[in-house]
Amino acid sequence: MLEVKNIFKTYGDNPLLKNISFTVAEGETVCLLGASGSGKSTLLRMIAGLESPDSGFIFFDGLDLASTPPHLRDFGLVFQDYALFPHLNVNDNVAFGLKMRRMGRDEISERVASSLELVNLKGFGGRSVNDLSGGEQQRVALARALAIRPRLLMFDEPLGALDRTLREGLLNELRTILQKTNIPAIYVTHDQEEAFAIADRVLILHGGAIIREGTPADVWANPMSAYVAEFLGLGSVIEGKERGKTKDGMWKVESEFGEFVVGCEHKHSKGEKVHLLVRPFVEESNRWSSSPARAERSDSEDEASRDVSRPEGNNRNTIRGVTSDVVFQQDKFKVTLDNGLYVYLKDAPKVGKKIAVGVKVECLG
Amino acid sequence: MYTGRQVNRETSKHGNKASLYTCVRVYLSTLSLWLLPLTFLALAFFFPLSKILAFTLSPSTLTLENLRNTQHVVLFTFYQATLSTLLTLLLGIPSAILFSRFDFRGKSLLRALTAVPFLLPTVVVAASFNSLFGTHGLLSTFYSFLFPLSSFTLHPSPFILILIAHLFYNTTIVIRIVGAALSNLNPKLEQAARSLGADSLRVWLNVTLPLLRPSILAASLLVFLFDFTSFGVILLLGNSQLSTLETEIYFQAVRQFNLPLAALLSIIQLLCTLAVSILYSKYAIRSTQYASRSTPSRRPKTLKQKLFTTSLIFLLSTFFILPLASLPFRSLTRLEADRGQRSEVQYGFTTDYYKELFINRRGSVFYVPPFQAILNSLTYASATVILSILLGFPAAFALAHPTRLEKILDPLIMLPLGSSAVMLGLGFIITYGKWLASPWLVPFAHTLIALPFVIRALQPAIASIPNRLRQAASTLGASPLEVWKNIDLPILRRATLAAATFAFTISLGEFGATLLISRPEYPTIPVAIERFLSQPGGLNYGQAMAMATILMALTTASILLIEKFRLPNASEF
Numbered sequence: 001m002l003e004v005k006n007i008f009k010t011y012g013d014n015p016l017l018k019n020i021s022f023t024v025a026e027g028e029t030v031c032l033l034g035a036s037g038s039g040k041s042t043l044l045r046m047i048a049g050l051e052s053p054d055s056g057f058i059f060f061d062g063l064d065l066a067s068t069p070p071h072l073r074d075f076g077l078v079f080q081d082y083a084l085f086p087h088l089n090v091n092d093n094v095a096f097g098l099k100m101r102r103m104g105r106d107e108i109s110e111r112v113a114s115s116l117e118l119v120n121l122k123g124f125g126g127r128s129v130n131d132l133s134g135g136e137q138q139r140v141a142l143a144r145a146l147a148i149r150p151r152l153l154m155f156d157e158p159l160g161a162l163d164r165t166l167r168e169g170l171l172n173e174l175r176t177i178l179q180k181t182n183i184p185a186i187y188v189t190h191d192q193e194e195a196f197a198i199a200d201r202v203l204i205l206h207g208g209a210i211i212r213e214g215t216p217a218d219v220w221a222n223p224m225s226a227y228v229a230e231f232l233g234l235g236s237v238i239e240g241k242e243r244g245k246t247k248d249g250m251w252k253v254e255s256e257f258g259e260f261v262v263g264c265e266h267k268h269s270k271g272e273k274v275h276l277l278v279r280p281f282v283e284e285s286n287r288w289s290s291s292p293a294r295a296e297r298s299d300s301e302d303e304a305s306r307d308v309s310r311p312e313g314n315n316r317n318t319i320r321g322v323t324s325d326v327v328f329q330q331d332k333f334k335v336t337l338d339n340g341l342y343v344y345l346k347d348a349p350k351v352g353k354k355i356a357v358g359v360k361v362e363c364l365g
Numbered sequence: 366m367y368t369g370r371q372v373n374r375e376t377s378k379h380g381n382k383a384s385l386y387t388c389v390r391v392y393l394s395t396l397s398l399w400l401l402p403l404t405f406l407a408l409a410f411f412f413p414l415s416k417i418l419a420f421t422l423s424p425s426t427l428t429l430e431n432l433r434n435t436q437h438v439v440l441f442t443f444y445q446a447t448l449s450t451l452l453t454l455l456l457g458i459p460s461a462i463l464f465s466r467f468d469f470r471g472k473s474l475l476r477a478l479t480a481v482p483f484l485l486p487t488v489v490v491a492a493s494f495n496s497l498f499g500t501h502g503l504l505s506t507f508y509s510f511l512f513p514l515s516s517f518t519l520h521p522s523p524f525i526l527i528l529i530a531h532l533f534y535n536t537t538i539v540i541r542i543v544g545a546a547l548s549n550l551n552p553k554l555e556q557a558a559r560s561l562g563a564d565s566l567r568v569w570l571n572v573t574l575p576l577l578r579p580s581i582l583a584a585s586l587l588v589f590l591f592d593f594t595s596f597g598v599i600l601l602l603g604n605s606q607l608s609t610l611e612t613e614i615y616f617q618a619v620r621q622f623n624l625p626l627a628a629l630l631s632i633i634q635l636l637c638t639l640a641v642s643i644l645y646s647k648y649a650i651r652s653t654q655y656a657s658r659s660t661p662s663r664r665p666k667t668l669k670q671k672l673f674t675t676s677l678i679f680l681l682s683t684f685f686i687l688p689l690a691s692l693p694f695r696s697l698t699r700l701e702a703d704r705g706q707r708s709e710v711q712y713g714f715t716t717d718y719y720k721e722l723f724i725n726r727r728g729s730v731f732y733v734p735p736f737q738a739i740l741n742s743l744t745y746a747s748a749t750v751i752l753s754i755l756l757g758f759p760a761a762f763a764l765a766h767p768t769r770l771e772k773i774l775d776p777l778i779m780l781p782l783g784s785s786a787v788m789l790g791l792g793f794i795i796t797y798g799k800w801l802a803s804p805w806l807v808p809f810a811h812t813l814i815a816l817p818f819v820i821r822a823l824q825p826a827i828a829s830i831p832n833r834l835r836q837a838a839s840t841l842g843a844s845p846l847e848v849w850k851n852i853d854l855p856i857l858r859r860a861t862l863a864a865a866t867f868a869f870t871i872s873l874g875e876f877g878a879t880l881l882i883s884r885p886e887y888p889t890i891p892v893a894i895e896r897f898l899s900q901p902g903g904l905n906y907g908q909a910m911a912m913a914t915i916l917m918a919l920t921t922a923s924i925l926l927i928e929k930f931r932l933p934n935a936s937e938f
Contacts, residue, residue, distance in 0.1 A: 050836050070839040071847075083837035087855045096851070097841030148841060 001026050001184050002047070002152055007056035009042060016042060018208035020056070024152070027182040029175075031199030033189060035231065038205045040188045044154050047186065048077045049320045060151065071100070076145030076183075080157040082137045083275050084129040090116070090140050091125035097148035115143040118177060142174070146181065153178070153185040192232045196220065204228055226275040226364050236278040236341045237364065242268045251363065257339060258296060262316045264363035275364040278319065280334075280343045282357055320356040323349050389781060389827045395763050402760040402778065402816070409813045410781050413792025420484035420628035420795065431626055435613075435633060442609040442637075445599075446592035449531035453588045456532060457539025458581070463677050464540055475678065478685045480537045484924050486595025486874025487534075487919060488891040492660075492913035493688035494530045494602060496695035496900065499887060501906045503698075504690050526602045531595060533688065535588045539583070542587070547573075548662070579651035586645040594638060594785045596877040597891070601898055610634040611877070614787050619881060623642040624795060631788040642783050651752035692917060696910035699903075719906035735908060738893035739915065741804075742873055745889060748808035749815055749872035750865045756812065757864060764820065782817040790881030804887040810878040815868040822867055826860030827853075835885035863927050870923040873916065890916045 002024040009017040016039040024030045032040040045051045047058055049070030065073060084093050094115055098108045109161045116122055119139040124132075129140060138158060145153060158174075159167045175198050189195050195202050196216040196284055202217070204212040212219055212228045223229035230237045240255035250263045253276060260276060270273065321337030326348045333348035335355075343357050366556060420426060464476055482490055494501055498521055521529070550573065552633055558572045596611045608616065610630055619625035665674045699715040722735040760778060764771050781789065800806055838848045876891040883892055890912055897909035 045836075048836075048840050050839070069844075070836070071842045071844050073840070074842070075840060077837065077840040079833050080835060081833070083831065084834040085838070085852065096838065096843070100838075100844075100847060144837075144841065205711060211437035 001061060002186075003057075003059040003062075004043075004047065005057040005059065007043065007046065007053045008065050009039065009046070009051075009053050015208055017053070020205075020208075020210060022203055022210060022213070024184045024186060026184055028200045029178055029185045029187060029198055031187045031189065031202045033128050033192060033195040033202055034205035034206055036190055038240075039208060040190075040205050041156055043205075044077070044156050044188050048075055048154060049073050074148065074151045076148060076150035076153045078138075078141050078145050078153070078155045078158045080160050082141040084137055084140055084144075086130055087144060088129070089125070089196075090121070090127050090129055090132070093129055093140055093162075094125075094144045094147050096144065101148065109148050112143075113210075115147040118146060118180075119143045120173065134162050135170060138162065138170060142177075146177070150183060153183050155185065155187045155189075157189055158187075159191075159332040167194070174198060196364060204231070206353045208229070223277065223364065229275075229277045229364055235279060235280045238278060238341075240274055240276050242270050242272045242274060244270050253363070257319055257341060260361045262363045264365070277362045277364050278341055279360040279362065282343055282345060282359060300336075317361045318356050318358050319343070320354070322354050323351050326351055335363075395768065398759040398763040399770075399774065400759075402756045403774075405756050405812070405816075406778065406781075410784075410792070410811055413789070413796040414784075415515070416795045417628045417631055417788070417792055421632045423625070426625040426629050431629060434626070435610075435630055437672075438608055438610055438613045438630070439633060441607070441674070442593060445527060445531075445607075445609065446589050449528050449535070449592040450585050450589045452528055452532050453535045453539055454581070454585060457536045457588075458543060459673075459677055460536060460540050460681060461544035461547055461682075463674060464662075465544040466662050467670070467674050469674060469678065470481060475682060476540070479540055479681060481689065481921075482534050483537045484870075485920055486876065486891060487595070487867050488601065488874070488876050488894045489692070489917045489920065490530060490534060490688075491598050491601035492894055492898070492909060493692040493917075494526060494533070494598075496910055496913075497688050497691040498526055500530075501903065503695055523602055523604045523607055527599055527607065528599045529876070530602055531592050533684065534595075534598070535591055536589070538580075538588050539584045542584040543577060546577055550576055558898050564582070579648050583645060583648035583651070586641055586648060587920050590638060590641050590645065593641065594634070596785070596787055599893075601895060602730050604804050606662075610637075611785055611787050614785075614791055615877075615881060618791050618794060624791075627791055628795070631785070631791055634785060634788065638783060638785070681812075689917075692910060693914045696907065696914045715907075718904070718911040721904060721908055722911060735893055735912065736898075738888040738890050738912070742889040742891075745804075745808050745811060746869045746872035748805075749811040750868045752808060752812040752867055753815045753819045753868040754861065757816055757823055760816075761820045761823035761827055764824050778820060779817050781813050786814060786875065786877030787881060790878035793878070793882050801882060802884060804884060806882050807879055807887070807889070808872070810882060811872040811875050812868075814875060814878065815871040818867045819864040822864035823857070823860055826857055830856055866923050866926045870920055870927070873919055873923070 002021070005021050007017050007020040008015070022030070032043065034040045042051060046053050049065065049068065049195055050352060052066075058133070060073075085096065088096065091109075091112055094112045095108050098111055100179070103111075112125065113122075113208040114126060119142050121136065121139050121143060124136070132140065142158070155174075159170055164169065171194060173224075178198075185196070187198055199216055202212075202214060202216055202219050203210050206227055212224060214222075216293060219228070220234070223232060226237045229235065238255050238257060240253040240260065243252040243254045243259065245251055246261060250261045251268060253260050253262055253274060255276065257278075262276065266274075298320045319337070319341050320340045321341065323335055324338045325334075325336040327336075328348075329344070332344040332346060333343055335345050335348060343359060345357070349355050460479070463473065498504055547645075554572055554576070558568045563571060568688065593609075594611070595613070599609050599612050601606060601614065603612065610633060614627045614630045617623045617630065621663060665671045696718055697714060697716065699713055699717070720795065722739075725841055764778075765773060767775070787790050789810060793806060796802065797806060834852055835848050839854050841844070843851060874891060875889075876895070879889050879892055884887060888896065894909050894912045894916070897905045897912065
C-alpha cells in the first residue's frame, strides 16, 4: 500500500535521513523506533505531506504523492500533544475532517458517534476539549483521525505525554482498534516496550538509516548490532577479542569479564574485536552460587569457580562479581555487579556478596 | 552503497535548488506581508519626519534668536515634568506599598480606580479637573456661594492644577511597576535583615529601598516621559500662560504659523524623549532582575499599619473619585447665569447643556451643531479601526514568526509610539498641507498612533496558535483557505475585537494630532471640548462638561470591552 523509496533529507549541513526505503502492507502496523533526533518524526511528516524530502518518492497504491497536498492525502495523523482545536468541543473536533469533506449533517453525527464509541468516549461529545484529561484528549485525537476513515493512520509519539499505567491501557485499546479497523498504520516512538507491544514489524532508525527491520520477536532474539542491543536494553553489551575456535566449532572470546564461549554465524578471524551481548535472563531457573567459606579465605578466582554449578549444553558461560546493587522488580530482582554487568534473578543475594551466575552470551559481530 | 552515494550527490544538487526556491518564496511572502504597513509608515511617519528635520536643519531656522526663544520653553518643560514626577513618587510609593503588602476590603476596586485616569483621554481628565478646581468649578462656586463677599478665591493656580492633574494621571504607573517589584521581593531578605538586628526603618532604608531602586527609577522615567510630552492637560489647564515644548509646537504651528520654529521645537522634543526612553528601557530590564517568589500581602495588624492603610485608602479614594464624579455632576448642574439672565441666577439640576449640543446657534464656536462632533468622532474612529486592522494584521502575522527581517522592523514599527502626537500632527501639516481641507487626513493620523497598539494586541494571539493545529487541520482535509477560516480566524476573533476596540478608543480620545490637522467644520469630541473651554460663558462651559461626560462614558464602555476580550497575561505597558 504505502511505499517509501530512497528518501533523503538534509537540515542545514546535517544529513538527517539517508536513503530510507520501506513499505507498509494492508492492515499492517509498522513501528518506527529511534532515539530523539533520529529523524523518525520528520519521516512521518513527509508521508503526511507537511514536509517534503530533498529527494526520493512516496507512493500510495502505486501513485506518487509528491504533488498531493496534505489535505488531499486522506491520511490520519495523531500528534504527540494531540493538537486538538481549543475553540471547538469534542464533537466538533471529531467532525472537523468530515465537514471538510462536505458530508451531510446526519452522516457526520453518525460517524462522530461511532468514532467516539470506538475510543470509549461515548457521551463526551458536548465537552470542551480543554477540560479533558491527557488520556481523554488522546482518545479524542484518535477519534478525530479515525472519523475520516483514513487510508493510513500515523502516530507521532502518541502516548509520550501520558503516565505509565495510562499508556499501557491505551496501547491495548489502540491495538484492538487497529485490528478491528484493519487500517495500515505507522507508529513512531522512542520507547521499545511500546513498539514491541503494538508493531507487526519494527524499523529501527539510527544515523539517518534503517539499521534493523523485522518482527518484534525476531528483533528481540537477533539484535544483530551493538547499537540495537543497547538501544533496546536487551542486556549488557561488552567488547571482546576472538581467541580461536573450540572443538565443537564455537568461538572463544576473551574480555575483561572473563572468557566466554559463543556460537555464531559470523566469519571471524583470530584476534578480531567483537561485541558480545550478555543477556540478563539467567538460563534454567535463575540459580546463582556464592563463594563458599573456603574461597573467602584464599580469595582465588579458580577456587570460587570450581564450586559454580555450570549449566549444561549450549550455555557454558559464567559471569562473576561482587553484587553492588539489588533492585526488586515485580517478579524478579535486578542484580548489578561491581563490574557493571547485570542479571535478573529469582531470589536476591545480599549486596557485597561475591557471586557467579550462568548466563547466555551472544555474538553481535 | 555506490548507488546510494550517487543518488545522494544528485539530491544535494536538486535539494539546493529546492531550498533556494523555498527561501525566496518565504522571503517574498513575508515581504508582501510588510508591503502595506511599511508603505503606510513611510508615508505617514518617516516622510513627514524627514520634512521636519529638513525644516529644522535649514540655516534660517537654526538661528541664535530661535534657539534663545526655545530655551525658556525647554527649561519650563523639564521643571514641570521633574516636579510632577517627584509628586507622583511621593503618592505612588506609599500606594505601591499599600497594594502590594496589605489586604483590605475593596482592594481590587481601588486599584482599578487608580488606573482609570491613565486610560481616559487627556481632555476628559483636564475637563474633570476644571469641573472641580477651575474658575467655574464646583469648589470655587460653592465657596463664593457660601462667602459671597470674600475676596479670597479657592482655585489653585494653573501651575498647581497641572501638577495635580499629572499626579492624577500617572500614579498608577508607580503603583504598577514599584508594586510589582515589591511583591516579587524575596521576603526572606527582609526577615534576614530583621534577624541581624535591623529595625523596620533600617530594613526599609538598607534592604528594601536599594532593591527597589531599579524599579523606582524605571517608573520615574516613564512618568517623566508622560509628563514631559503631556499636551491636553497643559493646554486646557494652563490657561495659555504656561507653555511646554509640546504646547509651544502647537502655538507656533497653528497660532503663529511659524512652522520652522515649530519644527525646531519638535526635534528638540524628539531628542529629549528618545534619551529618556533609552534610559527607561535600560532600567525596565533591570527592574525585573530580583524577581523571585512573591511576598504575601496580609491585613494590617499594628496600630501604625492600621493608621497608614486607613489614611492612604481614604486619601486615594477621595483623590481619584472626586474629579471623575464631579465631571458628570457639573455637566448636569447650573451654577451661574445663562445667556440674557444676568441678574437672576437659577441654581440647580439641568439637562440644558446636553440639549444645547443638538442646536446650531448663530455666533457659536461651531459652524455645525456640536452634536456633529460626536458623529465625526464615531466616523473617524470607525475608519481608524478599519485602517489599523487592515494594516496591523499583516504586520502582526510577520512579527509572530520573526526572522532577521522582523527583528529589524519590529522597533521601526513601534517608533510612532515614542513620538509625540503633536509632532505627528505637525509632520502632517508640513507634508500634506494641501490636503488639510479633506477630513480624511484625521483617520490616517489616528491609525498611525493606534497601529502599534493594534499590532501588540494581535501579535501574541497569532503567535499563540501552534503550527501543529494548522497541520492537524490540513491532514484532516482542510485546504489552506479552510485552515485559515476554521482555525486562525475563530481563535483570533477575540484578539481582533480587543485590537479594534483599542483603535476605536485611541481614535475617540486623540487630541494632540487632531487639534493640529482637523478642519474647523469637522471637529471631533476632544477638539469640541477644547473649543468650548476656550470660550467664555456658562453655557459653553456646561457644554464642554457634557461633551467630556459623553466621551468619558464612551471610553469607559470601550475599556470594559477590551478587558473582556483581552488575553490573560497580556502585558500592560
